[in-house]
Amino acid sequence: MPILKLKKLSKTYTEGKNVETHAVRHIDLEIKKGEFVVVSGPSGSGKTTLLNLIGGLDAPTSGTIMFNAFKISHLKEKDLAHVRLHNIGFIFQAYNLVPVLTAKENIEYIMTLQKVAPKIRNERIEKIAHHLGIYNLLHKKPNELSGGQQQRIAVARAIVSKPKLILADEPTANLDTHNSETLLDLMKKLNEEEKVTFIFSTHDPVLIEKAKRNIILKDGKIDKDITV
Amino acid sequence: MFKIILKTAYLNLWRRKSRTFILIVMISFGLAAMIFTQGLYEGMMSQMIDDALRTSSGDFMISKEGHYKSQLLSDYIYDTEPVISALKKNNNVAHFVTRVKNEGMVSSAKYSQGAEILGVNLEQEQYFINYKKPLRQGRLELNENKKEAIIGQDLADKLKVKIGRKIVLTGQALDKELVAGAFRVVGIIRTNNPEIDEMSVIIRQKHMQELFKMNGHISEVSVLVKDKKQAKQTESTIKAYLTKNSSQKFEVLGWEELYALLAMMKSMFVYFVYISYFIVFLAVAVGFFNILLISILERVKEYGILLAVGTSFSIVKKMIYLEALIVGMFGFVFGSFFGALLLIYSKFWGIDLSNFATGLNKMGMASIMYAEIHFGYFVLAFVVVLLTSYLSAIIPVWKLKKLKPVQAIRFV
Incomplete structure (x- = not known):
């Protein structure tokens, strides 16, 4: 059974009175549990919009999104927040850590919202911090960390709450090649070990090569869906 | 969970120290002025009534009907x-x-x-x-x-x-x-x-x-x-x-009946105090709202991220209200402190308005005015701060509520 099923998903933005931009057009897509999927395509092809729709950050103009056989495309914002909190992890291009909190507090934040017991929270943070090599960064604030370090904290934040799906929007765009490859290896490792489904957008050919499935978007439509 | 919400709200407040400081000074000044004005008005009124009572009617007067x-x-x-x-x-x-x-x-x-x-x-x-x-x-x-x-x-x-x-x-x-x-x-x-x-x-x-x-x-x-x-x-x-x-046959008349004008002035002064309160409150609330709005709008993207990672809007709302409340409470503490200092000084040493003695005496007022201090002034100031904090945060919260997480993340 697919973890994610999109049916004729469309998103149209209206600017002014009559100017319409079709960011996503009639997309049908199925993603299985534990898949490691890259969404690629040129700028403006609809990658970010698609990820935002899947993650419930934006509402589709038409079509449906089924998450774990549950229709989430027409849920209210309050219910969507609940779905995101317990099922979906986000990794953003610009890391987007909460600047006033330490790395540990950033990682802990979602678990706190999930009402995970403090002892379990600490155990999980310790484990993931060792795994990602960020243990000695935990007490630092985001502005004291490099881009690569911040992105690893962001990955830790996304993964530590044990989501079923992680959406990463161009997570390596602000990183150098070395850090990009390290991060991708890390995500692959988590995918294999924790069986977490990953969908990430990128237009970096090196990263695209490493994915098992590559969905190429063009003008808001799926141009190609390549499985290696 | 409340701890992390409170901590985030508190730390957000100090990201722009000078702005928060100005806001606290503004609230403190407004509150101190409100507390002082109320104490001084009431002191002045009490003095007027006391002078009239002691030199004439007493609390009540007995005479032939x-x-x-x-x-x-x-x-x-x-x-x-x-x-x-x-x-x-x-x-x-x-x-x-x-x-x-x-x-x-x-x-x-x-x-x-x-x-x-x-x-x-x-x-x-x-x-x-x-x-x-x-x-x-x-x-x-x-x-x-x-x-x-x-x-x-x-x-x-x-x-x-x-x-x-x-x-x-x-x-x-x-x-x-x-x-x-x-x-x-x-x-x-x-x-x-x-x-x-x-x-x-x-x-x-x-x-x-x-x-x-x-x-x-x-x-x-x-x-x-x-x-x-x-x-x-x-x-x-x-x-x-x-x-x-x-x-x-006797008549026993209270001072309010004997000094109807003074009694009326007393009740009018209450309204005068409330009007003064309202004006200061309005000035503080507008300034408070303005700074809070700018501060929240600057961080819309961050709130968008919080919403994206699963924070419900009610939690974000709590963060904003808490932020307003914390500033308000700082303002209340400092405002009450300075207000109390002014009142203590005016209660024991008085404010010498001898230069205006002739006019004041004609109105039945003393040329040295002594303030009063009541716990109620601080309770009222506390309520005003709570109200101001709440009202100031309503529009920023409403503006944020209108945005979807993706719009908030992209907000410039």
Whole structure:
């Protein structure tokens, strides 16, 4: 059974009175549990919009999104927040850590919202911090960390709450090649070990090569869906 | 969970220290001004009322029925014993004095005018006319054997008399005959009660009774009570006692009835305080709202991220309200502190407005104003801060609520 099923998903933005931009057009897509999927395509092809729709950050103009056989495309914002909190992890291009909190507090934040017991929270943070090599960064604030370090904290934040799906929007765009490859290896490792489904957008050919499935978007439509 | 929300809200506040500092200063200043204004107004009003009460009516006054309206000498109290007895028996009565009052003329060598002639026993007036040491010149004693008078400062100025000069009092005696007597001015006083300062001549009660052929009778009894809140009940008890135990009919009138204008001013001052409060509150709220709005709009993207990772809007809302509340509480603490300092200074040392003394005295106000301090001022300030914090955060929260997480993340 697919973890994610999109049916004729469309998103149209209206600017002014009559100017319409079709960011996503009639997309049908199925993603299985534990898949490691890259969404690629040129700028403006609809990658970010698609990820935002899947993650419930934006509402589709038409079509449906089924998450774990549950229709989430027409849920209210309050219910969507609940779905995101317990099922979906986000990794953003610009890391987007909460600047006033330490790395540990950033990682802990979602678990706190999930009402995970403090002892379990600490155990999980310790484990993931060792795994990602960020243990000695935990007490630092985001502005004291490099881009690569911040992105690893962001990955830790996304993964530590044990989501079923992680959406990463161009997570390596602000990183150098070395850090990009390290991060991708890390995500692959988590995918294999924790069986977490990953969908990430990128237009970096090196990263695209490493994915098992590559969905190429063009003008808001799926141009190609390549499985290696 | 609340801990992390509180911590985030608190730390967000200090990201722009200077802005938060200015906001706290603004709230503190506004609150201190509100607290101080209220204490000063109430102090001023209390002083006015106290001056009027002690120099005239007391908390309530007992006289023959109809005396208040007629002010006639013939409306005197002849059955004094039950009045004194009722007052002595009542536990809430703190002090009382008997007075004789008549309207007449006062003349000096240079000027004549209408006057209210008061016959008092100065020894009994220590909690009344004497209480606030009103003496400006001479002495506040009336010789038993010499015909002496004490007059108000304004009346002395009008009559152009000094200490040691004689004045002549003329009036209608109880037998309807016109009588006159010369009295030597031995004291000039300033009571802040315009009636006394501009119109009254105080002489020994015995001399007054002799001059106007009163046969030892009195016009009225002024009473001060211990517990002001029980004053009305005490009035009723005394009235009931007199109805039962005296053949004479009495009227027992509270100061609010005797000084209707003052009572009206008192209630008007309450509104005046609230209007002042509202104006300051509005100024603070607008500034507060403005800074909070800018501060929230600067961080819309961050709130968008929080929403994206699963934070419900109600939690984000709590963060914003908490942020406003924390600033408000800082403002409240500092504002209350400075407000209390100002009030303490004004309560014990007073604010000297001697430069405006003439005008203030004409309105029955003292030239040195003493503030009051009540716990209620701080409770009201606290409520105002809570309200301001809440209202200031409504629009920023509403603006944020309109955005979807993706719009918030992209917000510039």
